[in-house]
Amino acid sequence: MTSNTISSQVLFADVNFPSHKVDQRFSVGPSVLKTLDNDQLKNLLEFYATTHPDAQVLSRYADTHNFDAANFIHTRAKVHDHLILDGRKIVPSKSFKNSSSSIVQTKIDGTRYVGQVFSIITHKQTFVDKAETLLDISWFSPLIGMDTTLWDPL
DSSP: OEEEOSOEEEEEOSSSOOOEEEOOOEEEOOEEEEEOOHHHHHHHHHHHHHHOGGGOEEOTTOOOSOGGGOEEOOOEEEEESOEEETTEEEOOOSSSSSOGGGEEEEEETTEEEEEEEEEEEEEOOTTSSSOEEEEEEEEEEEOOSOOOGGGSOO
């Protein structure tokens, strides 16, 4: 298990919500190196354009005149089987039905949100200082008018 003290990033796929930085200590479980699918690569390109614009990360299919200097997206990433955050083991869901250990929540700009994790990846990209650990969250909804004090830290 790898322990991280760096900030993680939450990558929101299939929802109209920007990436959000979560400054928390976490550990990731074992991983395998996998080739990312086109949707994941599209989301990563948007993520790097927002968070690391100086890296100028390009799609593999980008039309460029200076091929040697182009910073193409790396198509492989470490995919982790779980993440431990605040003593809770988060396991990515494989479906919308059985998902109790993949449900996460966070507070953004004063509003508490809840979502479902579908993958946990660590991606390293040229011209980005450190590898980014990202959560791929398929749906993300605000908890409005709901008492969430039971979930607040002690």
